[in-house]
Amino acid sequence: MNSSSSYSITQITMWWPSVVVVLLLQISNLVASQSIINTLPGFTGELPFKLETGYIGVGELDEVQLFYYFIESERSPKDDPLVLWLTGGPGCSALSGLLYEIGPLTFNYANSSGNKPTLELNPYSWTKVANIIFLDSPVGTGFSYATTWEAYNVNDTSSAAQTYEFLRKWVLAHSMFLSNPLYIAGDSYSGIPVPIVVQEVSNGNEIGHLPPLILKGLVLGNPLTHRIFDLDARLKFAHRMALISDRLYESTKRNCKGEYIYPDPSNAKCIEDLQVVEECVSNIFDNQILEPNCATQSPKPNKLREWSVLGDDFIDIHTSTPQVPGPWCRNYNYLYSYVWANDKTVQEALHIREGTKTEWDRCNKSLAYTENVITSIDYHRNLTKKDLRALVYSGDHDMTIPYVGTEEWIETLDLSIEDDWRPWFVDGQIAGYVTIFTEEKYSLTFTTIKGGGHTAPEYKPKECLAMIDRWFSYYFL
Amino acid sequence: MNSSSSYSITQITMWWPSVVVVLLLQISNLVASQSIINTLPGFTGELPFKLETGYIGVGELDEVQLFYYFIESERSPKDDPLVLWLTGGPGCSALSGLLYEIGPLTFNYANSSGNKPTLELNPYSWTKVANIIFLDSPVGTGFSYATTWEAYNVNDTSSAAQTYEFLRKWVLAHSMFLSNPLYIAGDSYSGIPVPIVVQEVSNGNEIGHLPPLILKGLVLGNPLTHRIFDLDARLKFAHRMALISDRLYESTKRNCKGEYIYPDPSNAKCIEDLQVVEECVSNIFDNQILEPNCATQSPKPNKLREWSVLGDDFIDIHTSTPQVPGPWCRNYNYLYSYVWANDKTVQEALHIREGTKTEWDRCNKSLAYTENVITSIDYHRNLTKKDLRALVYSGDHDMTIPYVGTEEWIETLDLSIEDDWRPWFVDGQIAGYVTIFTEEKYSLTFTTIKGGGHTAPEYKPKECLAMIDRWFSYYFL
Structure with missing residues (x-):
């Protein structure tokens, strides 16, 4: 080969x-x-x-x-x-x-x-x-x-x-x-x-x-x-996975004409349908729909309409601990990376150049980056x-x-x-x-x-x- | 109330x-x-x-x-x-x-x-x-x-x-x-x-x-x-759950005209599509599609076309043990019911009338029962x-x-x-x-x-x- x-x-x-x-x-x-x-x-x-x-x-x-x-x-x-x-x-x-x-x-x-x-x-x-x-x-x-x-x-x-x-x-x-x-x-x-x-x-x-x-x-x-079609596909997916009903799916398709991420704001029927969709999926853990959802970000991102892959570990590492009551959350495991990678001895072991970074982020949300x-x-x-x-x-x-x-x-x-x-x-x-x-x-x-x-x-x-x-x-x- | x-x-x-x-x-x-x-x-x-x-x-x-x-x-x-x-x-x-x-x-x-x-x-x-x-x-x-x-x-x-x-x-x-x-x-x-x-x-x-x-x-x-519509729905479900492709789903719907359980045997295109569907789903654990499939029944039932809910624990309790290699199977847990309910001391404890039953089955597949x-x-x-x-x-x-x-x-x-x-x-x-x-x-x-x-x-x-x-x-x- x-x-x-x-x-x-x-x-x-x-x-x-x-x-x-x-x-x-x-x-x-x-x-x-x-x-x-x-x-x-x-x-x-x-x-x-x-x-x-x-x-x-x-x-x-x-x-x-x-x-x-x-x-x-x-x-x-x-x-x-x-x-x-x-x-x-x-x-x-x-x-x-x-x-x-x-x-x-x-x-x-x-x-x-x-x-x-x-x-x-x-x-x-x-x-x-x-x-x-x-x-x-x-x-x-x-x-x-x-x-x-x-x-x-x-x-x-x-x-x-x-x-x-x-x-x-x-x-x-x-x-x-x-x-x-x-x-x-x-x-x-x-x-x-x-x-x-x-x-x-x-x-x-x-x-x-x-x-x-x-x-x-x-x-x-x-x-x-x-950036549009992949996110529009969330509606179809939510329907297939039984997160929204047949009726709502058909109505939203009909009213929004396939545009769910950037709907026409004057299209009241579409906006209304999308709101109902949002109610159905807003507490879903997007990254694996069957796992518990534990994001504590506030206000919540619009699940259907925003590029929110980063939102899911918006947790305060100082107040969140894996010992909080409730179901196990995948997010808890992400906390360890913050603790570990910000540890001085770890950074020395990795040969990180001193003074180049104030804080290590698993996902840096404040990049000066243009998505062109x-x-x-x-x-x-x-x-x-x-x-x-x-x-x-x-x-x-x-x-x-x-x-x-x-x-x-x-x-x-x-x-x-x-x-x-x-x-x-x-x-x-x-x-x-x-x-x-x-x-x-x-x-x-x-x-x-x-x-x-x-x-x-x-x-x-x-x-x-x-x-x-x-x-x-x-x-x- | x-x-x-x-x-x-x-x-x-x-x-x-x-x-x-x-x-x-x-x-x-x-x-x-x-x-x-x-x-x-x-x-x-x-x-x-x-x-x-x-x-x-x-x-x-x-x-x-x-x-x-x-x-x-x-x-x-x-x-x-x-x-x-x-x-x-x-x-x-x-x-x-x-x-x-x-x-x-x-x-x-x-x-x-x-x-x-x-x-x-x-x-x-x-x-x-x-x-x-x-x-x-x-x-x-x-x-x-x-x-x-x-x-x-x-x-x-x-x-x-x-x-x-x-x-x-x-x-x-x-x-x-x-x-x-x-x-x-x-x-x-x-x-x-x-x-x-x-x-x-x-x-x-x-x-x-x-x-x-x-x-x-x-x-x-x-x-x-x-008995027909609920089983026909398996095709739509398999499609939604990503077990069959869009193409195959559309083709099967078109060729079989909605009849997947009792298709017209002379309809070659439909039969062909159904065979491909069968290849896609035959190793799925029907009762929960994400769990391991461990049925050892032979020959395998036709998943799409048969009422086979009973088939899934067709395992030989004398040769199967929970210690076999491979993934855990829900079926293993069913074995205990056979051992337990066929135990004389258990039957005495339950006040089962002696001699009324030769063997207890979790699901009796040889009923003299007509599904009318x-x-x-x-x-x-x-x-x-x-x-x-x-x-x-x-x-x-x-x-x-x-x-x-x-x-x-x-x-x-x-x-x-x-x-x-x-x-x-x-x-x-x-x-x-x-x-x-x-x-x-x-x-x-x-x-x-x-x-x-x-x-x-x-x-x-x-x-x-x-x-x-x-x-x-x-x-x-």
């Missing part, structure tokens, strides 16, 4: 000696900030995997310092894919993706206390089968920072260009990964930047940017792809003309970015169906349903994760590891 | 002395077989509730001996409703409903072993708020038996008549419950007999059968109401003309009798909507959505149990107890 990549190992070794000196000069400050981390507060003993953290400066004067966590594949680093993972938001830290979704460490909820989080190994880490760079992007996210105020003003496209610049520099500084197949991946809001970064890499390769990256494709989980791309669908359409592969997975119980909307935009790509919607299995149980679309050299695998939520690996870790392992290996799901 | 009942206490006490002698003669053999059970094997100490078991003979020569478990309300027996509970099947024992759904005892799964089941209290027993008669009906179910072979040949209507006869005799023998509000209740297959029994009671009251029963209404959980009523919808329509109330609840993750089909037949009753689909709450969380329909003196409450399965109280015990408590008390859900 590797023979289909644009660049062979021979080509890479050909140019390598001639440019290495110049490029290494460019990344001299980067090399200095790479650190191998052997132990971490909260985890007993040495880390049983190779963790590196570091900063890479991008921009003309390296004024944007992007922080990353790199974890080598626990299987075969030189053969396994290299994955750049962007957590959503925008503004959600790479550490959140690492600790709660696909990384090798996670909080040991049972053995943690409010001020003493402990870590345990995640047996379903994607680092079992891939080398993963968890990147704090865009600037302002996690431990990434800028050296000037102006440099914080980025948008979807400029930030994606910075991510591409980061990636080239990172690969240069880690030449052992020059020939690994590369995937750009992420979930939720990353549905906007990931296809843009893939386009950047593809364009860069075509015009001869160095180093050539062995771009194979992209991976997206419950991705935001269209309404939809990434055109990027996807562009990519279908290339020799690439895409995996799009949807936790099917997520109302934040419902699978029904994802299904719809994929259909608009008008690809051929190679393998029509069929179940796939983990431990003999249906883990989800997969459809494979193709178009010449391009292929897109769309799969649901049965019972999964918005960040599917957080809810169905075993199934999601099986999915990514099989897909990276070109197996059938 | 009690003032709306057809019979007042005064009326009852008026006729009581005059008929009591005659009637008591009729039930003389019954009285002898009532037993108060204070202890049970597997449960430590005295039962903290009042359990009575017994037989009541029905038919001309009492040739049908119906076994029951009666548990007094743990709150206020004289004020709380009297509920007759029929477990589905047909053929599923009352004990199954008692131990796995709404009774005060349940297996302590963690502390049981294959040959030594232990029991623990169910904090969400419906006996917290109601007096419940769990009846082994129709004859052949659980510990009910007949004294002649012919007497086993019953059908939906004749069995319902026997249930009514049972009820009258039972109430006569328990005169303290003569004035309690009475509800006929059950789930799954009981959707057929329960409305028929209600009709029998209503008719009997009207023509002056004694004793008058203070019939208030009926309760049905994921009920089978129409295709739909109970006409009974429901009839009942809407009366001073009655109905509660229909649907675990919304059940594909055996999906909520979408239930929603549909309720709509055909053309009732007025008093309270349109809105969420209701338990512990501040949405427990489901409720709609209240009315028609003069009749009211029907339809509610979903969010995340619930086929026998909803088995999956969402706390929510279902809150539901039934509020509904019995005429509160808003």
Whole structure:
């Protein structure tokens, strides 16, 4: 399969000696900030995997310092894919993706206390089968920072260009990964930047940017792809999942004419219907509709009509504790990340540069970030003309970015169906349903994760590891 | 609210002395077989509730001996409703409903072993708020038996008549419950007999059968109401729950013209579509689509096209153990009922008549029973003309009798909507959505149990107890 990549190992070794000196000069400050981390507060003993953290400066004067966590594949680093993972938001830290979704460490909820989080190994880490760079992007996210105020003003496209610049520099500084197949991946809001970064890499390769990256494709989980259509799809999803009635669904469709996010404010019937819908769903935990809803944000966001994925952990970490009465809430577990990542000893262990960040946020809601791309669908359409592969997975119980909307935009790509919607299995149980679309050299695998939520690996870790392992290996799901 | 009942206490006490002698003669053999059970094997100490078991003979020569478990309300027996509970099947024992759904005892799964089941209290027993008669009906179910072979040949209507006869005799023998509000209740297959029994009671009251029963209404959980439409609804449900694709759903609807259970066998396109549907759903655990599927029945039933609620515990209790590798299966817990109820000491404790039953089955699949009523919808329509109330609840993750089909037949009753689909709450969380329909003196409450399965109280015990408590008390859900 590797023979289909644009660049062979021979080509890479050909140019390598001639440019290495110049490029290494460019990344001299980067090399200095790479650190191998052997132990971490909260985890007993040495880390049983190779963790590196570091900063890479991008921009003309390296004024944007992007922080990353790199974890080598626990299987075969030189053969396994290299994955750049962007957590959503925008503004959600790479550490959140690492600790709660696909990384090798996670909080040991049972053995943690409010001020003493402990870590345990995640047996379903994607680092079992891939080398993963968890990147704090865009600037302002996690431990990434800028050296000037102006440099914080980025948008979807400029930030994606910075991510591409980061990636080239990172690969240069880690030449052992020059020939690994590369995937750009992420979930939720990353549905906007990931296809843009893939386009950047593809364009860069075509015009001869160095180093050539062995771009194979992209991976997206419950991705935001269209800022209106994906959110409009919440109505259909709420109906399917028995959160609103047939009558209300039909009436709302009829009265609002498909526009639920930006309805005509003078359309009284539509506004009235949407209010009733809102009453039905306002206490639903959007990210997995069957789990308890524990947001304490006030006033409540409009669930149907706002991009509110970040709202769900708007909890006061000083007053909330996991010991409050009532049902267990997934949010409680998020608290530990605030305690842990803001701990001085942890930041020292991670080699965070002192004074660069006043407070670490799981999801930074005050980014100076402009969301200038309404939809990434055109990027996807562009990519279908290339020799690439895409995996799009949807936790099917997520109302934040419902699978029904994802299904719809994929259909608009008008690809051929190679393998029509069929179940796939983990431990003999249906883990989800997969459809494979193709178009010449391009292929897109769309799969649901049965019972999964918005960040599917957080809810169905075993199934999601099986999915990514099989897909990276070109197996059938 | 009690003032709306057809019979007042005064009326009852008026006729009581005059008929009591005659009637008591009729039930003389019954009285002898009532037993108060204070202890049970597997449960430590005295039962903290009042359990009575017994037989009541029905038919001309009492040739049908119906076994029951009666548990007094743990709150206020004289004020709380009297509920007759029929477990589905047909053929599923009352004990199954008692131990796995709404009774005060349940297996302590963690502390049981294959040959030594232990029991623990169910904090969400419906006996917290109601007096419940769990009846082994129709004859052949659980510990009910007949004294002649012919007497086993019953059908939906004749069995319902026997249930009514049972009820009258039972109430006569328990005169303290003569004035309690009475509800006929059950789930799954009981959707057929329960409305028929209600009709029998209503008719009997009207023509002056004694004793008058203070019939208030009926309760049905994921009920089978129409043997074709309820099963056809599985297709729509599978589509909503992301088990089949939009394309396949539309194609199947178009090709099969709405007939999925009994498709035209010469309609090749339809048959082909149904085969693909079957491939998508055949490994789904119908009773709760998100739980592991562990049926080991071979060959597999056709999930879409057969009435297969009974199939799901077709496991060999001699070879299956809860310790087999793989995911936990709800079925494992069912095994304990076979071990427990077939234990000689248990049967002695329950005062089972020796030699009447060779083996107790959780669900007897070899009943000599004719399913002669295709739909109970006409009974429901009839009942809407009366001073009655109905509660229909649907675990919304059940594909055996999906909520979408239930929603549909309720709509055909053309009732007025008093309270349109809105969420209701338990512990501040949405427990489901409720709609209240009315028609003069009749009211029907339809509610979903969010995340619930086929026998909803088995999956969402706390929510279902809150539901039934509020509904019995005429509160808003």
